[in-house]
Amino acid sequence: MATTEPASAAQDETWFIYRGDGRPHDGLERLPEPPPWRRFDRSGTDRRRDRALSYRPDKNAVKMVNAAVYLRRPLLVTGRPGTGKSTLAYNVAYELGLEPVLYWPITSKSTLEQGLYRYDAIGRLHETSLRQAAAPAADAAAPDIGRFIRLGPLGTALLPRPRPRVLLIDELDKSDIDLPNDLLNVFEEGGFTIPELDRLPEEQPMVHVMTSDERARVPVERGQVRCTAFPIVIITSNGEREFPPAFLRRCIRLMIEPPTPEQLADIVEAHLGRQARERSGDIIQEFLDRQTRGDLATDQLLNAIYLATSGARPPQSDLEELREAILRPLDAAGSG
Known part of the structure; x- marks a missing residue:
């Protein structure tokens, strides 16, 4: 007599993609579309737009963002993991029609210099050696230093432009104890100096450097980077540590419930x-x-x-x- 397979077993058979029995099969053909937030077959622009559109800020968050924008102050956003602190930055950039968010994820080893710029001195020295080896009798010119300097997310955000960029400094509470204070002078001055360019000869005042978002190289004069429109800086924290009072008083603070x-x-x-x-x-x-x-x-x-x-x-x-x-x-x- 033929046996009827229990309904639950048939449903298991339908749902399980991986069965664990060691027998090859084509179960992946039955896999449904992924969750919208786990789709990688679209452009980064589309994914950022979807992330921005799915966010629902409350009235207090809207007020605090506006205060930070008016006062040209960083917005320090604190809340539990998964409450939308980071997504707020993408929502702001999308609604205001600004360029893509500049993202700086913080770790315990992050430094201010990493956020501002990186100079690949070894790479430049290596290319100089290759040029000299290729033409030992010639007076080989040093490689363009701008090709070996890349602005970090913070440095890119501080470039002069008519409209601000949105900078997301994510999970600052993971940083070394000194980083919040190190950021103070940059936020107050709205700029910084690249010493390697400041030391160049007078006849080389302008250098075109690379940016963190890998767009066209941008000019930097005499090593000075200074914003004309202060970026919309959104700093997130999971509340795992306290920040110095000097840092807090320079921020607009938002607690996301x-x-x-x-x-x-x-x-x-x-x-x-x-x-x-x-x-x-x-x-x-x-x-x-x-x-x-x-x-x-x-x-x-x-x-x-x-x-x-x-x-x-x-x-x-x-x-x-x-x-x-x-x-x-x-x-x-x-x-x-």
Whole structure:
């Protein structure tokens, strides 16, 4: 007698792409479209636009951004991971029709010089040696120094231009203890000096250097870089450390609170559509309940909703286990 395969087993067969049985198959052909935020087959411009359009700032964030823009001061944005601190910068740049955001991710080893510029002295010396070796009898000219100087994100943001650039300094609280104070003079002066260009002979006043966004080389006169329109600087922090008072008083400070239920529903709709919003009320409520017991990021919610509403939905028992794993608090002990 033929046996009928249980419905749950058939559903498992439909959902599992990787089966773990060691037998090759073409299961990837059934893989649905990726979540919008994990698509890499589009241009960087399209992805930045989508990121900007999906953000929903509250009224306080809008007010503080405007204050920073009017006062030409950096905006220090503090909040839990996943609350949209970084996305705010892309939203501002998109709405104001500015050039792409300049991004400076901070680590414990980041220095002010890395943000301003980098001079590849070894590369220039190597090219000089190659020229001399190719024509030992000739008086080979030194390579153009501008080809070996690249402005960092902060340095590029401080170039003179009629409209400001948006600069995102991400997770400054990860930095060495001195970096916030090191930034003060640059923010106050609106510029900096490149000593390697300042020392050049009088007959070489102008040098064209490279920028962090790899666009056309830009002229720098006598090593001086100074903005005409102060950049819109958005600095993010997860609140893992305190900053010096001298740094804080030069910033406009914004604390981003976790999104409300309505804001979360708006975010879900912006990323996944109206139908996903209508089907995700229970997951949003579970997310909010879990937030009272630990740190959760909005992208964890989006991941859980995508699995529950995408074309190939897991069986209910698997979905509940996956939801439990995906909505695990970020500050929970252990990795599992």
